Amino acid sequence: MTPFLSVRDLYVRFATEDGTVRAVDGLSFTLERGRTLGIVGESGSGKSVTNLAVLGLHDPRTTEIRGEVLLDGQELTGAPESVLEKLRGNKVAMVFQDSLTALSPYYTVGRQIAEPYRKHTGASRREARLRAVEMLRRVGITDPALRVDDYPHQFSGGMRQRAMIAMALVCDPELLIADEPTTALDVTVQAQILDLLKELQQQTGAAIVLVTHDLGVVAGTVDDLLVMYAGRAVEQGPVREVLRAPRHPYTWGLLGSMPRLSSDVGQPLTPIPGTPPSLLAPPPGCPFHPRCAYAASVAEDRCRTERPSLPPGRGAACHLGEERQRSVFAERIRPRLG
Amino acid sequence: MDEKSPRVGEPLLVAENLTKHFPVRGGFPIRRTVGAVQAVDGIDLTVRAGESFGLVGESGCGKSTTGRLLTRLLEPSAGRILYRGEDITHAGRRQLAPVRSEIQMIFQDPYASLNPRQTVGRIVSGPMEIHGIEPPGGREARVRELLETVGLNPEHYNRFPHEFSGGQRQRIGVARALALGPKVVVADEPVSALDVSIQAQVVNLLQQLQRELGIAFLFIAHDLAVVRHVSHRVAVMYLGRIVETGSREDIYRRPRHPYTHALLSAVPEAADADGTTRRERIRLTGDVPSPVAPPSGCRFRTRCWKARDRCATEAPALARADGSGEGHLSACHFPEPPTTAARPEA
Numbered sequence: 001m002t003p004f005l006s007v008r009d010l011y012v013r014f015a016t017e018d019g020t021v022r023a024v025d026g027l028s029f030t031l032e033r034g035r036t037l038g039i040v041g042e043s044g045s046g047k048s049v050t051n052l053a054v055l056g057l058h059d060p061r062t063t064e065i066r067g068e069v070l071l072d073g074q075e076l077t078g079a080p081e082s083v084l085e086k087l088r089g090n091k092v093a094m095v096f097q098d099s100l101t102a103l104s105p106y107y108t109v110g111r112q113i114a115e116p117y118r119k120h121t122g123a124s125r126r127e128a129r130l131r132a133v134e135m136l137r138r139v140g141i142t143d144p145a146l147r148v149d150d151y152p153h154q155f156s157g158g159m160r161q162r163a164m165i166a167m168a169l170v171c172d173p174e175l176l177i178a179d180e181p182t183t184a185l186d187v188t189v190q191a192q193i194l195d196l197l198k199e200l201q202q203q204t205g206a207a208i209v210l211v212t213h214d215l216g217v218v219a220g221t222v223d224d225l226l227v228m229y230a231g232r233a234v235e236q237g238p239v240r241e242v243l244r245a246p247r248h249p250y251t252w253g254l255l256g257s258m259p260r261l262s263s264d265v266g267q268p269l270t271p272i273p274g275t276p277p278s279l280l281a282p283p284p285g286c287p288f289h290p291r292c293a294y295a296a297s298v299a300e301d302r303c304r305t306e307r308p309s310l311p312p313g314r315g316a317a318c319h320l321g322e323e324r325q326r327s328v329f330a331e332r333i334r335p336r337l338g
Numbered sequence: 339m340d341e342k343s344p345r346v347g348e349p350l351l352v353a354e355n356l357t358k359h360f361p362v363r364g365g366f367p368i369r370r371t372v373g374a375v376q377a378v379d380g381i382d383l384t385v386r387a388g389e390s391f392g393l394v395g396e397s398g399c400g401k402s403t404t405g406r407l408l409t410r411l412l413e414p415s416a417g418r419i420l421y422r423g424e425d426i427t428h429a430g431r432r433q434l435a436p437v438r439s440e441i442q443m444i445f446q447d448p449y450a451s452l453n454p455r456q457t458v459g460r461i462v463s464g465p466m467e468i469h470g471i472e473p474p475g476g477r478e479a480r481v482r483e484l485l486e487t488v489g490l491n492p493e494h495y496n497r498f499p500h501e502f503s504g505g506q507r508q509r510i511g512v513a514r515a516l517a518l519g520p521k522v523v524v525a526d527e528p529v530s531a532l533d534v535s536i537q538a539q540v541v542n543l544l545q546q547l548q549r550e551l552g553i554a555f556l557f558i559a560h561d562l563a564v565v566r567h568v569s570h571r572v573a574v575m576y577l578g579r580i581v582e583t584g585s586r587e588d589i590y591r592r593p594r595h596p597y598t599h600a601l602l603s604a605v606p607e608a609a610d611a612d613g614t615t616r617r618e619r620i621r622l623t624g625d626v627p628s629p630v631a632p633p634s635g636c637r638f639r640t641r642c643w644k645a646r647d648r649c650a651t652e653a654p655a656l657a658r659a660d661g662s663g664e665g666h667l668s669a670c671h672f673p674e675p676p677t678t679a680a681r682p683e684a
Contacts, residue, residue: 042533042535043533156625156626157397157625158625159625186560186626187396187562187601187604187606188396188600188601188604189625190604190606191604191606191619191621191622192621192622192623194606195621213533213534215534216605216606216607217606219606219607219608219609220606221606243608243609253535254534254535255608256538257534257535257537258534258537258563258608259541259563259564259566259567260563260608260609261562261563261566261590261605261607262607263567265566265567265586268542268545269538269541269542269567270538271536271537271538271539271542273539275503275505275506275536276533276535
């Protein structure tokens with residue numbers, strides 16, 4: 001059986017004045033209906049670019065996209081705009097980080113929720129308005145019949161994020177892409193929004209891609225996890241396994257950099273040395289090798305010369321090999337995480 | 339001013355009933371003051387020599403305004419600020435000059451807080467220039483030394499901010515704050531604009547500086563785990579008021595205020611995925627009310643699951659609740675039981 005969403009060997013390159021930026025460099029993943037995939041990575045890791053490519057939102061004049069994006073058997077890369085337009089907001093929807101820029105200040109919240117519904121279903125103005133009220137109620141806005149006529153500036157940050165989720169879900173999408181949906185929010189509101197996404201998924205059975213930089217956010221929310229670094233997936237697997245027994249030195253570095261509410265405060269954090277590489281000229285071999293403490297211990301300089309491949313299912317794109325990954329984590333990394 | 343270095347534990351920077359209301363103007367054709375944003379509303383806090391004091395809260399709670407009041411970048415509406423016992427609340431330029439060199443600030447955004455047209459050397463030596471300080475060996479030598487202290491290459495003296503990454507820029511900001519040998523540094527969200535892997539580098543640097551130079555920090559942040567990691571004592575703010583304050587253990591292991599408790603339970607943690615730690619979840623409903631018209635009585639009551647009539651009529655005082663230890667204050671009529679373990683023991 002073919003998976004609901006399948007991305008295979010995706011390459012996204014931008015032509016810039018300084019040269020070609022390899023934003024996504026050979027990425028593959030799959031996602032089934034009713035499941036949530038978390039994509040984590042730092043700025044510039046390619047996590048957002050990937051999703052814009054799935055939706056066909058890159059400017060074709062400056063962007064080169066290669067690879068395969070199959071949604072429910074339908075090829076999306078290179079699909080004509082008319083096909084993508086029918087999908088976007090309908091079968092596939094997106095929630096962005098910044099609700100203040102994603103919503104238009106000139107139209108009422110209700111109209112912005114009703115618009116895609118009318119476009120995709122041909123509903124009347126009246127029906128669409130009722131649908132908007134219903135959506136606002138479902139995302140937990142109090143007095144939805146009154147608030148439907150408010151403008152975005154009359155909503156608080158958390159309410160705007162709810163309104164954007166209502167807008168994304170109005171046509172019952174089968175795939176929801178949420179790009180840092182809670183990053184701009186306070187923790188108490190973030191918890192509400194994450195709960196809401198899970199609840200709505202249970203009702204509709206949609207597949208969700210949740211993009212974030214926060215390993216804490218994915219922990220309680222997603223089923224599977226993909227860790228990205230410099231445009232590549234470096235580790236993947238069920239979220240519990242990745243966070244409980246991570247295998248890639250970059251994932252170790254991320255976990256060691258984050259203080260936890262239960263960690264030993266006497267211990268200094270263990271940062272990853274150096275900075276992420278330039279995507280104009282990524283390092284040869286493994287992109288993480290210049291910052292990796294274990295690269296020197298791999299025979300024949302393989303980390304510098306040979307690009308490690310990511311095994312499907314559970315695994316890491318790393319030359320250390322599974323056995324050493326396990327022993328290094330157990331002996332050196334695990335004790336420090338507390 | 340006493341030139342001796344402060345003893346560890348001596349109160350350095352003290353706020354008493356500190357208040358800042360920003361006027362809200364409106365109306366047509368004559369614009370007049372129609373209300374006030376009560377950004378900071380009567381807070382007391384003390385930063386002691388050699389310690390790190392954490393100020394946490396969600397956006398709009400007044401934590402940044404507090405930092406700006408204490409560094410005298412904003413003029414308080416009421417209350418007092420004392421620096422080593424001296425009242426500097428309304429001190430003029432001349433009286434403030436020596437104090438300014440001892441209280442420095444690190445800002446959140448390393449892109450906006452450095453002048454893009456100045457070299458690193460010029461930026462870091464700026465404070466010495468303003469205060470007319472000529473260190474032995476010259477300013478350039480001192481700047482090179484400072485760059486080395488914060489982990490930058492002293493050879494980069496003549497480079498411009500755009501040639502550095504975000505983490506390196508934040509280090510430049512730290513070097514500038516250290517230029518005059520401050521006794522207190524107010525750090526306003528110093529790592530929140532940085533990527534996770536870089537955050538840890540800067541957090542470690544700040545802790546190392548504190549140990550080696552004995553600088554006191556007022557660490558303002560919304561990230562509860564980062565604040566816990568760096569702070570000896572912590573205050574939690576909500577809508578312009580401190581709702582709870584105490585030692586790190588008091589706040590994180592034995593919170594008495596329902597808001598502190600809810601805040602801690604809302605933090606998503608990577609450790610939650612492995613299923614070994616079961617935490618109770620408290621979900622607050624709604625958003626933080628507007629600081630223009632805060633709720634009567636206890637400001638948290640509109641989101642609090644324990645609120646009763648009394649909470650609407652009577653503002654709870656920040657005081658030691660029954661069962662709390664020395665120095666652990668909370669502002670709640672119905673505090674959480676003293677044994678509340680918001681977190682499993684480490």
